[in-house]
Amino acid sequence: MTDHVILGQPATDPAGAACRGCHGLDRREFLERTLLAAAAGFLAGCATAGPTVASLTPVTLHLANYPALANVGGIAVIDNGNSSGVPWAVARTGAATFVALSLVCPHRGGTVQSLGTSFMCPVHGALFSSNGTWTGGQPTSSLGRYTVQYDAVAGTLAVS
Numbered sequence: 001m002t003d004h005v006i007l008g009q010p011a012t013d014p015a016g017a018a019c020r021g022c023h024g025l026d027r028r029e030f031l032e033r034t035l036l037a038a039a040a041g042f043l044a045g046c047a048t049a050g051p052t053v054a055s056l057t058p059v060t061l062h063l064a065n066y067p068a069l070a071n072v073g074g075i076a077v078i079d080n081g082n083s084s085g086v087p088w089a090v091a092r093t094g095a096a097t098f099v100a101l102s103l104v105c106p107h108r109g110g111t112v113q114s115l116g117t118s119f120m121c122p123v124h125g126a127l128f129s130s131n132g133t134w135t136g137g138q139p140t141s142s143l144g145r146y147t148v149q150y151d152a153v154a155g156t157l158a159v160s
């Protein structure tokens with residue numbers, strides 16, 4: 001009895017001769033290759049980049065309307081001024097610096113939630129800092145960013 005499995009052919013040569021020049025795999029090689037291919041496919045799926053940052057309808061926010069942004073580290077989820085329907089948020093990263101972040105999870109497109117001073121995706125548990133950097137949980141990239149322009153005199157933040 002042979003322990004070779006030749007895909008698409010009988011396990012033994014009908015003439016009973018040795019398989020000359022065949023490139024069949026034995027059972028162990030077949031299983032190893034199959035498992036490696038499945039593992040590679042799984043890992044590729046985990047590492048697949050999520051959706052790109054959707055475009056945002058440009059908007060100018062009056063920061064006085066968002067008390068959470070008065071202090072560094074504060075986060076405001078923006079639910080107006082965006083006709084595209086894409087969830088996003090603004091975080092204050094410094095005295096005069098802000099980031100505008102897409103809340104579409106870069107892993108598989110879940111809607112990321114604010115935890116007050118950080119973010120979490122409830123779908124698979126990815127965690128992000130207040131500036132959108134991935135910090136733990138489900139491996140993925142950081143949150144997508146939009147362009148911001150802060151006008152300290154006017155107290156506005158233009159986001160596009």
Ligand code: FES
Nearest residue numbers: 105108110121124
């Ligand atoms: S969709 Fe998987 S962690 Fe967000």
